[in-house]
Amino acid sequence: MSTGTTIAAPVASKTARPAGLRRFWPRPKSVAGQIALLGGAAIVASHAAAAVALFAMREPWRAETRPGVAANRLAVIARLLDETAPEGRDAIIAAAGRSLPNLRLEAWQGTPPAIESERLRERPIIGRLLDGYGRELALADLAPDASPEEPPVLHIGLRTPAGAQLQATLPDDALEPPKRGAIIFSFLFLATTLTLLTVWATRALTAPLAQLAGAAEAFGTSRVPLPLPRRGPDEVLALAAALDRMRARVNRLIDDRTQMLAAISHDLRTPITRLRLRAEFIEDDQARERTLRDLDQMNALVEAALAYARDERGAEGGSTAEKPLIDIASLVQTVCDDYSDTGANVSMEQARHVLIRAHPEDLERAVNNLVDNAVKYAGSARLSVSKCTNGVAIEVADDGPGIPESERHAMLQPFVRGDRARNLNDASGFGLGLSIVLAIVEAHDGRLTLENRPAGGLSARIELPGTLAATGGQNARQPEAA
Incomplete structure (x- = not known):
């Protein structure tokens, strides 16, 4: 608020x-x-x-x-020679030799062996050449015993199916x-x-x-x-x-x-x-x-x-150091006993002893207002204290008519009463009870929710953070170090 x-x-x-x-x-x-x-x-x-x-x-x-580029270009030249008449092949070889000096292209008049050498078959560059040509080529290793060169090269002679022959030097590097x-x-x-x-x-x-x-x-x-x-x-x-x-x-x-x-x-x-x-x-x-x-x-x-x-x-609100340490279950039990002494039907259903830092007078007034509304409109109230995700929850449940969902937000505003037909002569309140509860709860960094119960009646729930210690039974233990 x-x-x-x-x-x-x-x-x-x-x-x-x-x-x-x-x-x-x-x-x-x-x-x-x-x-x-x-x-x-x-x-x-x-x-x-x-x-x-x-x-x-x-x-x-x-x-x-x-290697791959050289093999593909040599395959292109071989296909070109294969499609050219014999008298024009020498000119093509000479022109190709001038354009591609690294291949060292020359005419060749030798005879390829019937069986290719093992050295040629295991070279990846030869496989690339055959793949690029696309048809059968007869190949001969022209320098099987030559001394190694740097970079390594392969001197070969080839003959196409049409009888065109030439020799070339290919780089022997790995592809x-x-x-x-x-x-x-x-x-x-x-x-x-x-x-x-x-x-x-x-x-x-x-x-x-x-x-x-x-x-x-x-x-x-x-x-x-x-x-x-x-x-x-x-x-x-x-x-x-x-x-x-x-x-x-x-x-x-x-x-x-x-x-x-x-x-x-x-x-x-x-x-x-x-x-x-x-x-x-x-x-x-x-x-x-x-x-x-x-x-x-x-x-x-x-x-x-x-x-x-x-x-x-x-x-x-005050800082955490300004608030005393209280047992919230004992405070709620005190409110329950006070109403029971006056003959009101107020009972305590669950009392989980939890120690928190809060202002006891303010929280007691908030619980009193919730119980007073429950007794006034439903004739009875059931209280419970339990642990929740963020700390401790105080719930006041009744069997009354509840509050329509469309009116719950308005009920938390000052001077808004649940029975719009009442007047001051009924002496039934001024519409400040829930507003005071909301102000007190928010002063303790808590949350107030109003929900209609499935079986009928209203459930008012106060959730307060800052739990220091909790016990499962009725006797509170000493607070643990925060």
């Missing part, structure tokens, strides 16, 4: 970046500029990765020095597979770069928004207001500054309203007291009784308004 009175300092309209960072990293200050920067950086990274892949897989300046590593590296580099760039840009854009959302969520609760973002896009800073000014105005309005309510309620006590004294001198018994009843209702309304104002003003 209460928003507290702590107001954050005004948010700077501009980001405070070091001069050196602004000089070397001129990041746009608007969301649109930063998104444009992200898109441009992604394009640059993509082109950089493509350039790396192109550089890694480019053809060398002298492609014929690569290099396609550079899959370069391709994989390029794609991994691109994916990693774009991922890191996207994550960085997303965090840079959303972190101020998340901080702003957290500050807005904390506003209106008992928590200390979170600081507003001071760095980020200009749009976020403008929104943070507007939220800061709105928070200050709302706090001033709430403080003024609470002070006015407390002042009016306090000042009404004196005239109510004087009217009570004068009413005692009324001779008509019926008129005196009605007047005193009206004055009692007015006094009860004043007391309820003062209690509500006091709980709202103290909604920030």
Whole structure:
């Protein structure tokens, strides 16, 4: 209910970046500029990765020095000779020799052996040559006993099915597979770069928004207001500054309203007291009784308004060190016993002894209000204390008519009563009970929920955090170190 009175300092309209960072990293200050920067950086990274892949897989300046390229070109020349008339083959060999000096192409008049040598059959370059030619070729090893050369070469003679013959020198290096590593590296580099760039840009854009959302969520609760973002896009800073000014105005309005309510309620006590004294001198018994009843209702309304104002003003609560250590089950049991002594049908169903730090008077008043509503509208109340995920839960259940879901939020507002047909003559309340409970619960960083039970009736549940120690039985143990 209460928003507290702590107001954050005004948010700077501009980001405070070091001069050196602004000089070397001129990041746009608007969301649109930063998104444009992200898109441009992604394009640059993509082109950089493509350039790396192109550089890694480019053809060398002298492609014929690569075994696979040399074998394919020799296969092309052999097919060309095979399709040319015998008188034109020498010219083709001479022209090819001038164009491809590394192959050392010359005419050859030798005779290939009937069986190829073992040395030729095991060479990968020969397999590439045969694959490139696509038909049967007769091959001869022209230098089987030659001394090793650097780089290693293979001197061969070949004859096509049409009778064309030539000799050539092929590089005898191992065939290099396609550079899959370069391709994989390029794609991994691109994916990693774009991922890191996207994550960085997303965090840079959303972190101020998340901080702003957290500050807005904390506003209106008992928590200390979170600081507003001071760095980020200009749009976020403008929104943070507007939220800061709105928070200050709302706090001033709430403080003024609470002070006015407390002042009016306090000042009404004196005239109510004087009217009570004068009413005692009324001779008509019926008129005196009605007047005193009206004055009692007015006094009860004043007391309820003062209690509500006091709980709202103290909604920030004290620190953990200022709150005493209490056994919440014993406190609830005390409330149950007090109502039972007056003849009310109030029972304790479950008592899990849990030690927490809280203000006992405030929590007792909150439980009293819930039990009073249950007894008033249902005739009975069942109380329980149990452990929950965040701490301890106090539940007050009844078998009454419950509250429609559409009205539950309104029932937590001040001066809203469950029975809209009632009036002050019924002396049934002023609609401040649940509002006071909510203020007390939020002052302890807790949560109040109202739910209709499946079997009928209402369940009012208070969840309080900050559990220090708990016991499974009826005897509380010493609190463990927090």
